[in-house]
Amino acid sequence: MSSDHLCVRTLIMFYILQLLAFASIVVQGHDQAPLVESDVRPDAKLETWLSKYGKPIDQPFSGFLSFSHIPHAVCLEDEDVSMDIAVLGFPFDTAVSYRPGARFGPYAIRSGSRRQRDIRGYTLSWGVNPYDQGVRIIDCGDIPITPFDNKLALAQMELAYTTILNRPIVSKTSGKNTVLGKDGRDHPRIVSLGGDHTIVLPILRSLYKVYGQPISVIHFDSHLDTWSGYPGSDSEESRINHGTFFAVAQREGLISNSSIHAGIRCKLAGMIDIEHDESVGFQLITTDDIDDLGIPEIIKRIRRRVGDTPVYLSFDIDVIDPALAPGTGTPEAGGWTIREVKRIIRGLAGLHFVGADLVEVLPAYDHAEITGIAAADLVHDFLSLFLSEAPPSRKHLNDEL
Numbered sequence: 001m002s003s004d005h006l007c008v009r010t011l012i013m014f015y016i017l018q019l020l021a022f023a024s025i026v027v028q029g030h031d032q033a034p035l036v037e038s039d040v041r042p043d044a045k046l047e048t049w050l051s052k053y054g055k056p057i058d059q060p061f062s063g064f065l066s067f068s069h070i071p072h073a074v075c076l077e078d079e080d081v082s083m084d085i086a087v088l089g090f091p092f093d094t095a096v097s098y099r100p101g102a103r104f105g106p107y108a109i110r111s112g113s114r115r116q117r118d119i120r121g122y123t124l125s126w127g128v129n130p131y132d133q134g135v136r137i138i139d140c141g142d143i144p145i146t147p148f149d150n151k152l153a154l155a156q157m158e159l160a161y162t163t164i165l166n167r168p169i170v171s172k173t174s175g176k177n178t179v180l181g182k183d184g185r186d187h188p189r190i191v192s193l194g195g196d197h198t199i200v201l202p203i204l205r206s207l208y209k210v211y212g213q214p215i216s217v218i219h220f221d222s223h224l225d226t227w228s229g230y231p232g233s234d235s236e237e238s239r240i241n242h243g244t245f246f247a248v249a250q251r252e253g254l255i256s257n258s259s260i261h262a263g264i265r266c267k268l269a270g271m272i273d274i275e276h277d278e279s280v281g282f283q284l285i286t287t288d289d290i291d292d293l294g295i296p297e298i299i300k301r302i303r304r305r306v307g308d309t310p311v312y313l314s315f316d317i318d319v320i321d322p323a324l325a326p327g328t329g330t331p332e333a334g335g336w337t338i339r340e341v342k343r344i345i346r347g348l349a350g351l352h353f354v355g356a357d358l359v360e361v362l363p364a365y366d367h368a369e370i371t372g373i374a375a376a377d378l379v380h381d382f383l384s385l386f387l388s389e390a391p392p393s394r395k396h397l398n399d400e401l
């Protein structure tokens, strides 16, 4: 047989097979009921989504981008909104010494929180779900901070924080171990999403106004953030940045001398930096202390340092090893793991927290959202921290197994 003949026969076979396949689709189509019933008659009963499927439920990958899908409001606009705990975004990054981009941090943390939600907020490590503790937790959105004028930006952040801090709480208390303000009442507690670390200065100014006393700070960071300035930046405004804000806060009398750093490993000018740091009111726990002292001793030292004073928790994501949280502004190699830090955080439950933040998340340097997801997970821990009376025991776990 010639190759021409073979070609023609192959072509005919191909067309016959195609015809058979088409015929079988037509026959099957007639035999099967439609997959979705749809009443297209003109007199058909009108249905809506709500009447048929009920209240829309966000999927982990859908819905408005509030933290962990919690109720959200523009709290600065709607003056009737009140809460016990607020999540508040600070999209500010115009006071950094290295990479800018933390203005996208609040977005990245909320985005990283999408698989977290109230109905599955219980964790074995805490033994609680922060969303079923009878307190109202609201995502208040972001403060509209100017990126053009830091003096104005600082004023905006302070006023926004104070505005929300002065809202009446909804429940009898905003959680466990709260501190009364100088007006004698319990105030909402705010978890701030940064933003570069400078946002803590207006926050501390606002806390001082409401609580009427200096606040102790537990500061997780690879850097001291207590420097007095940067060479070549001598104006009053340039002295307020993400490496100096604690020194400014100390000069203004906003923080007590019972503060403590955890996770320090940055390079220094020398011991002169540590001496200055002590004068700002800080003790320090270095990154290596986790190996030399262990986690229980680190927890003990932090608790002993702050005692029962009002405490603010400031968490720079760069305390985590950059391999596990690369999306940050001033990465320092050789940091703590997320698991280690989470254990330390749990050990701090029962202290008198007046607020917390998670700062320096830069999604532009992140990969596969790993920094955003870690940050969102830590914010979930902060909520559990506010709502727990003491560090979790293992009572809810069956250790017999």
Ligand SMILES: [Mn+2]
Residues within 6 Å of the ligand: 197, 221, 223, 225, 242, 316, 360
């Ligand atoms: Mn910092």
